[in-house]
Amino acid sequence: MLVMNPTLLLDADENAVSLSQIRINSRSEIPKYWQIYNSIIEGIEQQSILPGYKLPSIHEVSGEFDISHGTVEKAYRLLKANNIINSVNGKGFYVCHTPIGHKLKVFLLFNKLSTHKKIIYDALVDSLGPDVFIDFHIYNNDFQRFSDLIQREDGGHTHYVIIPHFFDQEDKARAIINALPKDKLLILDKFVEGISGKYAAVYQNFQADIEYALTEALPLLRKYHTLNILFPAYTYHPKAILNGFYSFCHAHNFKTRVVYDIDNEAIRPGNAYINLMEDDLVTLVKKIKQTSLRLGQDVGILSYNETPVKEIILDGITVMSTDFAEMGRMAAQLIRENRPAHIENPFRLIVRHSL
CATH class of the missing domain: 3.40.50.2300 (Response regulator)
Structure with a gap:
């Protein structure tokens, strides 16, 4: 880890993070503050953003992407809390930290985004923490969409987390899943018969x-x-x-x-x-x-x-x-530990007036 003295940053304004290095997809399910955070982290990893570089102001990012100041502030607070950037009074925000070593990058595939799937997502993301890059996609239970997303994946992810629910062509989907590196695979929500090798799973026993x-x-x-x-x-x-x-x-x-x-x-x-x-x-x-x-x-x-x-x-x-929150938390734990365990998720009955 490289940490720079903030007083040395005052002459570094010519080295600035451009707005084009921040990518926000308004159609993505990933919160916009996470997209800002991940853009900066990705730039640091690729060494296009170096220690001493100045970030665009909150006002500039807000105006460029038509998002609230609060959203940008939340991203910058997260970067600061993780010692990625420092703020200098009267000057702005500067990169002060270059992560070194292995970083988790999760390719996350949900069949759909419902209320309970959002609970899984929130618990997973919160438990993994802000230093993990989440590449989130939804395939709407459609095999062809699922296949296209996997084929376009660039192989740069450390883990593949998949909720495998399909309307049809389950055999073809199983073959695609089976071809993924098992040490990177985590099956979520539904156990898939016929997947070989040692891989992780947190599932319901329906x-x-x-x-x-x-x-x-x-x-x-x-x-x-x-x-x-x-x-x-x-x-x-x-x-x-x-x-x-x-x-x-x-x-x-x-x-x-x-x-x-x-x-x-x-x-x-x-x-x-x-x-x-x-x-x-x-x-x-x-x-x-x-x-x-x-x-x-x-x-x-x-x-x-x-x-x-x-x-x-x-x-x-x-x-x-x-317990959807527990499913997300346990998935995060298996990812963090890189452990190929199969875990049956807790199930419960909640009695109310309707029965």
């Missing part, structure tokens, strides 16, 4: 998890004679969820139905509904409110994936959910 949660909820479920699972015909959700659902219902003598389209469903007493998709939950709640049925007595709801709003909808929706 079949065991739903059986566990339904068993925990059994005293409440006894009020209903039929359990319905809202499972779209064309979905990326693992079939293991259905296997666990059928196994539980068979063991405890419940009638079962798979509802592929909630829009055409007539809500009847004695039925409990398990939903996977947030849109299906909204439709289901609307349909129940149009009846005189009592939620939690005549009809029940058990929803996948905890989100803050489910605490207040209809006085509370009962949820079964993995």
Whole structure:
């Protein structure tokens, strides 16, 4: 690490970081202050930004990229907190630190960005810390988009973190994942059968998890004679969820139905509904409110994936959910330790008024 005395920086104004060295993509899911931070770090790594170089002023960056002063200030505070830059009264901000040695650069691929996926992202990024470069992409469950992103990757990343949910062509996706260097691979959220070698994984056990949660909820479920699972015909959700659902219902003598389209469903007493998709939950709640049925007595709801709003909808929706924050934290730990462990993420039932 090279640290320069700030008094030596006063004559270094001719060496300045240009605005063109700061790259901000307004369509990116990465917060803009992180993009500013990563631009400076990348320039230092590539030695296009050296100790003594002066950064553009907060006003200049704000005006150039049409972002708030607060966003730029947050990036500069982060750089200063990590001893990357110093501020000199009346002069501005100067680079004072050149990182030396191995730096983590994570190629992060999410299938989509939902409320619970954002929880994973936030926990992962916060746990990794500001010295880690995150190259974040979303492929929208589409295999071709996923394939294109992997093929365009330049090989300069230390880790590949992938949430592998696809509508189709899972075999081809598995082959692409299998071709990645295993010492750099971390599979997140869904375990993928057929991946060889020693690699890291933090995943949900979808079949065991739903059986566990339904068993925990059994005293409440006894009020209903039929359990319905809202499972779209064309979905990326693992079939293991259905296997666990059928196994539980068979063991405890419940009638079962798979509802592929909630829009055409007539809500009847004695039925409990398990939903996977947030849109299906909204439709289901609307349909129940149009009846005189009592939620939690005549009809029940058990929803996948905890989100803050489910605490207040209809006085509370009962949820079964993995711990998404813990998933992000554990993934960060495996990356930091470069440890090829397979870890089953915690799962829990949260009982509320709807069941």
